[in-house]
Amino acid sequence: MARFRCSLFMGASLLMLLVMPAIVVSTRVPRHATIVNRQTLNSNYTFIIAGGGIAGLTLADRLTEDPSVSVLVLEAGPFDQGQDGILIPGAYAPYLYFWPNLVTAPQTALNNRTIGTVCAKVVGGGSAINAMVFLRGDAGDYNDWGSLGNNGWSWKTLLPFFTKSENFTRPAAALAQAGNISWDESVRGHSGPVQYTYPPFFYKGSANWWNAALSIGLKPTKDPHAGKKHGIFWMPSVLNATTMTRNYARRNHYDRVIASRPNYHVLASSLVTKIIFNGQQAVGVNYIPATGGSASSVYASKEVILAAGALHTPQILQLSGIGPKKLLGRFSIPIVADLPGVGQNLQDQPTLTVPYSFAANIEPNSGTLFTNETYNAEQRALYDSARQGPYTIVRTLSTNIGVLSLSDATSTYKKIAAQARARKAADSLAADVDPTVLKGYKAQRELIVEQFENPDAGVGTIHWGTANDTLVYLLKPLSRGTVNIRSTDPLVDPVIDYRTGTDPIDFQVYISLLRKHRQLFAAQAMQVLGPTEVAPFGAQVDTDEEITTVLRDQIQPSNSHQCCTAAMMPRDLGGVVSSEQKVYGVKGLRVADISFWPFEITGAPTATMYASAERVSRPIFPCVLDFLAPPTAAAVRSNIE
Ligand SMILES: Cc1cc2nc3c(=O)[nH]c(=O)nc-3n(C[C@H](O)[C@H](O)[C@H](O)COP(=O)(O)OP(=O)(O)OC[C@H]3O[C@@H](n4cnc5c(N)ncnc54)[C@H](O)[C@@H]3O)c2cc1C
Ligand SMILES: *[C@@H]1O[C@H](CO)[C@@H](O)[C@H](O)[C@H]1NC(C)=O
Ligand SMILES: *[C@@H]1O[C@H](CO)[C@@H](O)[C@H](O)[C@H]1NC(C)=O
Ligand SMILES: *[C@@H]1O[C@H](CO)[C@@H](O)[C@H](O)[C@H]1NC(C)=O
Ligand SMILES: *[C@@H]1O[C@H](CO)[C@@H](O)[C@H](O)[C@H]1NC(C)=O
Ligand SMILES: *[C@@H]1O[C@H](CO)[C@@H](O)[C@H](O)[C@H]1NC(C)=O
Ligand SMILES: *[C@@H]1O[C@H](CO)[C@@H](O)[C@H](O)[C@H]1NC(C)=O
Ligand SMILES: CC(=O)N[C@H]1CO[C@H](CO)[C@@H](O)[C@@H]1O
Numbered sequence: 177m178a179r180f181r182c183s184l185f186m187g188a189s190l191l192m193l194l195v196m197p198a199i200v201v202s203t204r205v206p207r208h209a210t211i212v213n214r215q216t217l218n219s220n221y222t223f224i225i226a227g228g229g230i231a232g233l234t235l236a237d238r239l240t241e242d243p244s245v246s247v248l249v250l251e252a253g254p255f256d257q258g259q260d261g262i263l264i265p266g267a268y269a270p271y272l273y274f275w276p277n278l279v280t281a282p283q284t285a286l287n288n289r290t291i292g293t294v295c296a297k298v299v300g301g302g303s304a305i306n307a308m309v310f311l312r313g314d315a316g317d318y319n320d321w322g323s324l325g326n327n328g329w330s331w332k333t334l335l336p337f338f339t340k341s342e343n344f345t346r347p348a349a350a351l352a353q354a355g356n357i358s359w360d361e362s363v364r365g366h367s368g369p370v371q372y373t374y375p376p377f378f379y380k381g382s383a384n385w386w387n388a389a390l391s392i393g394l395k396p397t398k399d400p401h402a403g404k405k406h407g408i409f410w411m412p413s414v415l416n417a418t419t420m421t422r423n424y425a426r427r428n429h430y431d432r433v434i435a436s437r438p439n440y441h442v443l444a445s446s447l448v449t450k451i452i453f454n455g456q457q458a459v460g461v462n463y464i465p466a467t468g469g470s471a472s473s474v475y476a477s478k479e480v481i482l483a484a485g486a487l488h489t490p491q492i493l494q495l496s497g498i499g500p501k502k503l504l505g506r507f508s509i510p511i512v513a514d515l516p517g518v519g520q521n522l523q524d525q526p527t528l529t530v531p532y533s534f535a536a537n538i539e540p541n542s543g544t545l546f547t548n549e550t551y552n553a554e555q556r557a558l559y560d561s562a563r564q565g566p567y568t569i570v571r572t573l574s575t576n577i578g579v580l581s582l583s584d585a586t587s588t589y590k591k592i593a594a595q596a597r598a599r600k601a602a603d604s605l606a607a608d609v610d611p612t613v614l615k616g617y618k619a620q621r622e623l624i625v626e627q628f629e630n631p632d633a634g635v636g637t638i639h640w641g642t643a644n645d646t647l648v649y650l651l652k653p654l655s656r657g658t659v660n661i662r663s664t665d666p667l668v669d670p671v672i673d674y675r676t677g678t679d680p681i682d683f684q685v686y687i688s689l690l691r692k693h694r695q696l697f698a699a700q701a702m703q704v705l706g707p708t709e710v711a712p713f714g715a716q717v718d719t720d721e722e723i724t725t726v727l728r729d730q731i732q733p734s735n736s737h738q739c740c741t742a743a744m745m746p747r748d749l750g751g752v753v754s755s756e757q758k759v760y761g762v763k764g765l766r767v768a769d770i771s772f773w774p775f776e777i778t779g780a781p782t783a784t785m786y787a788s789a790e791r792v793s794r795p796i797f798p799c800v801l802d803f804l805a806p807p808t809a810a811a812v813r814s815n816i817e
Contacts, residue, residue, distance in 0.1 A: 209240075209430065209433060209434035209435075209437040209438070209439075209440035209441070209442070210438075210440075210441050210442070211255070211441075211442050211443075211444065212248075212441045212442065212443050213443070214443070214446075214465075214472060217248060217441060217443055217474065218246070218248070218441070218474075219473075219474060219475060220474075220475045220476075220477060221246045221247060221248040221441070221474065221475070221476055221477070222239075222244075222245040222246045222247065222476065222477050222478045222479075223235075223236075223239055223245065223246075223247045223248075223476055223478055223479050223480075223481055224247075224248050224250065224460065224461055224474060224475075224476040224479075224480050224481070225247060225248070225249045225250070225481045225482075225483050225768075226250055226448035226461060226480070226481070226482050226483060226484050226489075226492060227249075227250075227251060227252070227301065227448070227482065227483035227484035227485060227488070227489070227769060228249040228250070228251030228253075228299045228300070228301065228425075228430075228442060228444070228483075229251075229296060229300065229301015229302055229303065229425065229483060229484075229485055229769065230300075230301050230302060230303045230425045230769075230782065230785040230786060230789060231301075231483040231768040231769040231770070231785060231788075231789040231792070232249050232251070232301065232425075232481075232483035232484075232768070232769070233249065233299075233300065233301075233425040233426065233429040233430050234341075234425065234429050234785075234786055234789035234790060234793070235247075235481060235483065235768050235789055235792060235793050236249045236429065236430070236440055236442075237369070237429035237430065237432075237433055237437075237440070238789075238790065238793035239793060240433070240437045240439045240440040243438075243439060244439075245439060245478075246439040246440075246441070247439065247440055247441065248441045248442075248443060248474060249440075249441065249442045249443070250443050250446045250447075250448050250461065250463050250474075251298075251299050251442060251443070251444050251445070251446065252275075252297050252445070252446065252447045252448075252466045252484075252488075253273055253275075253296065253297035253298035253299060253301075253444065253445065253466070254273075254298060254299065254444050254445050255298075255299045255426070255444055256272070256273065256298055256299065256300070256304055256426070259272060262304060262305065262422060262424075263421040263422050264420075264421060264422075264559065264567060265308060265375070265413070265415065265420070265422070265567060265568055265569055265570045265571070266545065266555070266556070266559060266565075266566055266567030266568065266569060266570075266571050267556075267567070267571065268307070268570050268571040268572075270294070270305040270306070270307075271305075272298075272305065273296055273297055273298035273304060273305050274294050274295075274296070274297065274305070275294070275295045275296065275297040275487075276297070277292075277669070278292065278293045278294065278295065278487070278669055278672065279291065279292050279293060279672070280292075280293050280672050280673065280674055280733060280734075281671050281672065281673035283673075283674065283675070283676050283677070283733060284675070284678065285655075285675070285676060285677030285678045285680075285728065286676055286677055286728050286729070286731055286733070287728050287729055289729075291732065291733060291734075293672060293674075293733070293734045293736075294734065294736045295485055295486075295487050295488075295736060295738060296485070296736075297466075299426050299430070299442065299444055300424045300425040300426035300427075300430075301425060301485060302485070302736065302781075302782070302785075303414070303424035303425040303426075303782060304422075304424045304425070304426060306736070306780075306782060307570045307573065307780075308413045308414045308415065308422060308570050309411050309412075309413065309570075309573075309577075309780045309782070310370075310372045310411070310412040310413060310414045310780070310782055310783050311400055311401070311405070311411065311412065311779035311780050311782075311783055312338060312400065312401045312403075312405075312777075312779055312783045312784060312787075313777025313778050313779045313784055314403060314404055314405060314406075314632070314633055314634055314777070314778040314779070315331035315403030315404060316331075316403075316627060316630065316632070316633050316778075317331075317775075317777040317778055317779075318330055318331045318334050318777075319331055320623040320624075320627070320774075320775075321744070321773070321774050321775075323623060324616075324619055324620065324623070324744075324745050324746075324749065324774050325745060325746040325749065325751075325755075326744050326745065326755040326774070327755050328755055329744075329755060331403050334784075334787055334788070334791065335363065335403075337787040337788070337790040337791045337794075338363075338365065338401070338783065338784075338787040339363070339364065339365030339368070340365060340367075340368050340787075340790055341365065341368045341369070341370050341783075341786040341787050341790050342364070342365040342368040342369075342370045342371075342372060342783070342786070343365060343366055343367060343368050343369070343370065343371050343372070344359075344364040344365060344366060344372055344373065344412070345371070345372070345373040345417035346359075346373075347373065347374045347376065348376065351374070351376055355374075355378050355382075355410065355575065356386060356396060356410070356576075357374055357410045358396065358397075358398050358399065358409070359398070359399045359401070360398055360399035360401070360402045363399060363401050363402045363403075364399075364401060369428035369429060369432055370414065370423060370428050370786050371414070371415065371416045371417060371423035371428065372412050372413060372414045372415060372423065373412070373413065373415050373417040374410055374411075374412060374413060374575070375413055375415070375420070375568035375569045375575060376420075376563075376564055376568055377564060377565050377566055377568055377569065377575075378569075378574065378575045378576075379538070379540065379541050379542060379566070379574055379575075379642040380538045380541075381537065381538045381541050381574070381640075381642040381705065382574050382575055382576050382642060383701075384538070384701045384702055384704065384705060385574075385576065385640045385642075385696070385701075385702065386408060386576055386701075387699075387701035388696050388697070388699035388700070388701040388702040389408045389578055389696055389699075390408075391699045391700065391701060392692070392695050392696055392699055393584075394407055394408050394578055394580075394584065394696075395407045395408070396408055396409065397409040397579070400412075400579070400779070401783075404632050405579050405634055405778060405779065406579045406580060406581040406584055406631075406632060406633070406634045406778075407578070407579065408576060408577070408578045409576065409577065409579075410575050410576050410577075411573075411575065411576065411577050413569075413570070414782065415568070418563075419563065420559070420563040420567075420568045425786075430442065443463075445465060445466045445467075446463045446464070446465060446466060447463060447464050447465070447466045447666060447667070448461045448462070448463045448484065448492055449461075449462045449463060449464055449471060449492075449495065449666035450462040450471075450492070450495050450496050450666070451480055451492065451493075451496040451498075451765065452473060452475070453496070453497075453512055453762070456512065456513070456761065456762045456763055457762070457763045457764050458476070458479070458480040458762060458763065458764040458765040459475055459476060459480075459764065460473055460474055460475035460476050460480065461473070461474060461476075461480055464666070464667075468667055476764070478764065479764045479765065479766060480764060480765050480766075481765075481766045481767075481768050482742075482765070482766065482767045482768065482769065482771070483767075483768045483769040483789075484769065485738065485769055485770065485771070486522065486659070486738035486739045486740065486741045486769070486770050486771045487659055487670065487672060487738055487741075488670075489741065489742055489767055489769055489771040490518050490519035490659045490660075490670070490741040490742055490771065491519075491659065491661055491666070491670045492666075493515075493518045493519075493742065493752075493759070493767075494509070494518060494519060494660070494661045494670075495509070495661060495664065495666055496512065497509050497510050497511050497512035497513070498512050498513045498515055498518055498759065498761070498762065499514075499515055499516075499518035499519060500514070500515070500516045500518065500519070500520075500610065501514040501516070502608075503519075503660055503661070507661065507663075507664050509664065512761075512762060513759070513760065513761030513762050514761070515747075515752050515759075515760060515761060516610035516612055516613050516750055517610075517612070517613055517616065517742070517743060517745075517750035517751055517752045518741070518742055518752050519658055519659040519660050519661075519670070519741050519742075520609075520610075520613050520656070520658055520741065520743075520750060521613070521616070521617070521620075521656055521740045521741060521743050521750070521774075521775075522656065522657035522658055522659050522672075522673070522674060522675075522738065522739075522740065522741050523653055523655075523656065523657070523738070523739050523740045523775060523776050524653075524657075524674055524676075524733060524734040524735060524736075524737050524738050524739070524776070525637075525649050525650060525651050525653070525734075525735045525737045525776055525780075526649070526650045526653060526674075526676050526677075526682075526686075526731050526732060526733055526734070526735070527647060527648075527649050527650075527731070527732045527734075527735045528647070528648045528649070528650075528686070528690070528727070528730055528731055528732070529645050529646070529647060529730070529732075530645070530646045530647075530648060530690070530693065530709060530713050531644055531645055531646075531709070531710050531711075531713070532644055532645075532646060532697070532707045532708060532709055532710060533644065533707070533708050533710050534644070534705050534706055534707050534708075535705070535706025535707075535708070536704070536705050536706040537642075537643070537705050537706075537707075538642075538705065540566070541641075541642035541643045542566065542569070542571070542572055542573065542574055542641045542642045542643045543641075543642070543643025543644060544643075545566060545571065546643075555567055572641050572643070572645070573639070573641050574639070574640060574641050574642045577637060577638070577639045578637065578638045578639070578696075579634040579636070579637055579651075579778060579779075580634065580635065580636045580637070580638065580689060580692060581630065581631050581632060581633050581634055581635060582627075582628045582629075582633075582635045582636075582685060582688065583629075583630075583631040584631070584692065585635070585636065585685075585688040585689050585691070585692040586688035586691065586692070588688075589628060589629065589688070590629060592628060592681065592684045592685065592688070593625050593626075593628040593629045595681060595684065596621070596625045596628065596654065596681045597625055599679070599680075599681065601614065601617055601618045601621050602614055604617070604621075604654060604655065604656065604678060604679040605617060605656060606658075610750060612747070612748055612749060612750040613750035614750070615748065615749050615750065616743065616745050616749030616750035616751060617656060617750070619745075619749055620774060620775050621654060623775075624652050624654060624775065625654075627652060628652075628685070633778065634651060634652075634778035634779075635650070635651055635652045635685055635689075635778070636648065636649060636650055636651055636652075636685065636686075636688075636689035637649040637651060638689065638692070638693045638696065646693065646697075648686070648689050648690055648693050649735060650682060650685060650686050650689065651776060651777075651778050651779075652685070652775075652776060652778070653676070653679070653682050653776070654679040654681050654682055655674075655675050655676055655677055655678045655679040655682050656675060656678075656679075657672075657673045657674040657675040657676070657733075658671070658673050658675070659671070659672055659673075659741050660673075674733035674734060676731060676733035677727075677728070677731065683724050683727060686727055686731070687720055687723050687724065687727070690723060690727075694709070697709070712726050712729065712730060713726060713730075735780075737776065737780065737781050738770070739770045739771065739773045739775075739776055739781065740770070740771065740772075740773050740774060740775055740776070741771045742759075742767045742771035742772055743771075743772065743773070743774045744757065744772045744773070744774055745774055747760045752767065752771075752772075753766065753767050753772050756792075757772050757792050766792070768789055768792045769785075769789075770785055772788075773788070
C-alpha cells in the first residue's frame with residue numbers, strides 16, 4: 177500500500193462506525209443511478225441538492241460514495257442530447273443551454289446599458305456550455321480567502337483537492353516543444369475524474385503573439401496551476417484526451433458512476449422554489465416543473481445543499497426567508513434568518529473585445545473556419561477521423577493567453593493602489609448598504625489593493641484568437657453588485673445588477689491592461705501582420721478620458737463568471753456561510769456553489785469550482801485516512817506555502 181487512497185469502502189465503513197447512524201435506504205431505490213421523474217422519486221433522501229451544475233454533481237458523486245447515503249439532485253435544466261455544439265470544441269454552441277432571457281439592470285457606470293447576461297440551465301451547469309478553459313487561481317487568492325476569517329482555507333489546503341479532482345493528460349512531446357507548452361508535474365493530478373489536456377494543434381499566428389509578448393517583457397509561466405501565473409502560457413482545456421470531446425460534470429461526476437450508484441438520483445427540468453424549514457432546521461425543498469406548475473415537496477434527513485449558481489442560490493435563499501430583512505419585508509416573506517449579505521457582493525470578470533483588421537494576417541487562423549468553407553469542411557473531417565486540427569480548439573479561441581499583474585501592465589501601479597486606498601469604500605456601495613456588508617467589502621478591498629501592489633498577483637487577461645478580435649478581461653474588480661428578488665414568483669428572474677465600473681478604480685486598471693495589450697500589438701512580431709485597431713477603438717482613442725468613454729460603451733459586465741453572492745466570511749463581515757459552507761442562523765443548510773467564494777480568483781472558475789466542491793464534501797463526510805495520508809502529500813510538500 178504505497179499510495180493509500182481513501183477508498184469508498186473505507187469512507188463508508190469508517191463513517192458508519194464513527195459518524196452516522198445507519199440510514200435505511202428505501203427499497204424503491206434502483207440498482208444504478210437514476211434519472212427520476214416526479215412519480216418515481218422517493219419522498220425522503222439523506223441529502224437534497226438544488227442545482228446540478230459543477231458543484232451539485234461533484235457533491236452528489238462524492239456523497240453517494242457512501243452506499244448508506246441517498247442523494248437527490250434537482251436541476252432546472254434538461255439533460256443535453258450530446259450535440260456537436262456541446263461535445264466538439266470547434267463546433268462550440270454555448271447558447272444551446274443558456275438560461276433564457278436574463279438581462280441586467282441598467283448599468284449606471286456603463287451609460288445605463290441593459291445587457292443580456294448568461295448562465296447555464298442544463299445538467300452539468302456551466303461545465304456543459306463553457307469555453308473549457310481550465311485554470312486555477314493564484315495561491316494568494318486562496319490565502320486571501322483564508323485571511324477573511326475562513327479557517328483552513330489556503331492554497332496549501334486546497335491543493336490536494338485540485339489534484340484529487342483532475343486527470344491531466346500530457347501533450348505529445350513534439351507539440352510541447354514546438355508550441356512552448358510547459359507544466360510542473362508535481363502540482364498536476366492524474367487519477368481524478370475531471371479530464372483535461374491541451375489541444376494538439378496551434379495556429380501559426382500564436383507564435384507571433386507569443387514572441388511579441390516576450391519582446392515587451394512578459395515571461396513564460398512554467399505552470400499556471402502552480403499558484404503563480406502572471407506571464408504567458410497555454411490554456412489547459414477540459415477535454416477527454418482520447419476523443420477530444422468536452423469533459424463536463426455530467427460525464428465526470430454522473431455518467432462515470434451511474435452503474436454503481438443506486439443511491440444517486442437526478443430529477444431534471446425541475447426548479448427548486450423554496451427551502452422547507454422546521455423551525456430553524458432545513459428539512460426539505462419545494463420544487464415545480466421548470467416550465468411552471470404545481471409544487472411538490474421532498475425531504476432531506478440530513479442536509480439541503482444549495483448549488484444553483486451565483487444568480488439563483490441567493491434567489492432561493494431570499495424566497496425561503498433567508499436574506500436582508502428590508503428586502504424580505506418588502507415582499508412580506510417571513511424571516512427565517514436575517515442575513516444582510518445574501519445577494520450582495522456580486523462579482524464577475526468583465527470583458528472587452530478590441531477589434532483589429534490585418535493587412536497580412538497568417539492563414540489559416542481561427543477566423544478561417546468562418547470565412548473559408550472548404551477549409552472548415554476539411555478540418556471538420558480531420559477532427560472526425562483523427563481528432564486533430566483546429567476543431568480541437570474551442571471556436572474563436574487560440575491556445576495561448578497572458579495574465580498580467582498590475583505592475584506587468586503599468587509602471588504607475590503603486591499610484592493606482594494609492595488612489596484605491598484613498599477612496600472611501602462606502603462610496604463604492606449603495607448608500608443604504610448594511611454596515612456588516614460594508615465591513616466585509618472593506619476587508620476584501622484591502623486584500624485586493626494589496627494584490628495590485630504585488631508584482632506576482634494577476635489582475636487581468638489578454639488573448640488573441642489569431643483572427644480579428646482580441647480580448648481584454650478584468651479579473652479583480654473592486655465594484656460590487658447585487659442579486660435581489662423582484663417577485664415572490666420563483667419563475668420571475670431576480671434583479672441582476674452587476675454595478676460594473678461603479679468603483680472608478682476599475683477603469684484605471686482596465687485602461688492599464690488595454691495599454692499593455694496595445695504595446696503587444698505594436699511590437700515587431702505582431703506588426704509584421706499589419707494590424708490596425710478599428711472602431712469603436714483606434715488610434716484616435718488615446719487619452720484616459722477617450723478610452724474611458726469607449727469602455728463605458730463597450731465593457732460587457734459578465735464573462736459568465738458570476739460569483740460570491742452568499743459569501744464565506746464571518747457574519748459580522750456580512751458573510752452568509754461559515755468556512756464549512758454552513759448558512760448562518762439555520763441548521764442543515766449549506767451553499768456549495770460559486771456563490772460561497774468571497775471574491776474572484778486570478779483565473780476562470782471551473783478548476784476551483786471542482787476542487788472547492790471536492791472540499792465541501794469533506795467536512796460533511798470526513799475521510800479520516802485522507803487527513804493522515806493525503807494522496808498528494810508529496811505535491812503539497814514540494815509546493816508553495
Ligand atoms: C457560456 C459560459 C462560458 C464559460 N466559460 C468558462 C471557461 O471557459 N472556463 C471556466 O473556468 N469557467 C467558465 N464559465 C464559468 C463556469 O462554468 C461557472 O463559473 C461554473 O459552472 C459555476 O459552477 P456552479 O456549480 O457554481 O454553478 P453552475 O455550474 O452554473 O450550476 C448551477 C446549476 O443550477 C441550476 N439551477 C439554478 N437555479 C435552480 C433552481 N432554482 N432549482 C434547480 N436548479 C437550479 C442551473 O440550471 C445550473 O445547471 C463559463 C460559463 C458559461 C455559462
Ligand atoms: C443613468 O440613469 C440615471 C437614473 O435614471 C441618471 O441619473 C443618469 O444620469 C443616467 N446616466 C447616463 C449616463 O445616462
Ligand atoms: C486519465 O487519462 C488517461 C489518458 O487520457 C486515461 O487513460 C486514464 O484512464 C485516465 N484516468 C482516469 C482516472 O480517469
Ligand atoms: C516558442 O518560443 C520561442 C522562443 O522561446 C519562439 O521562437 C517560438 O516562435 C515560439 N513558438 C510558439 C508557437 O509560441
Ligand atoms: C473518453 O471518452 C470515451 C468516449 O465517451 C470514454 O469511453 C472514455 O472512458 C473517456 N475517457 C476518460 C478518461 O474519461
Ligand atoms: C476579418 O476582417 C476581414 C477584413 O479586415 C474580413 O474580410 C474577415 O471576414 C474578418 N474575419 C472574420 C472571421 O470576421
Ligand atoms: C480555403 O481553404 C482551402 C483548403 O485548405 C485552401 O486550399 C484555399 O486556398 C483556401 N482559400 C482561400 C481563399 O484562402
Ligand atoms: C417515507 C418517509 O420516510 N417519509 C418521511 C419523510 O420525512 C418527513 C419529514 O421528516 C416525514 O414526515 C415522513 O414520514
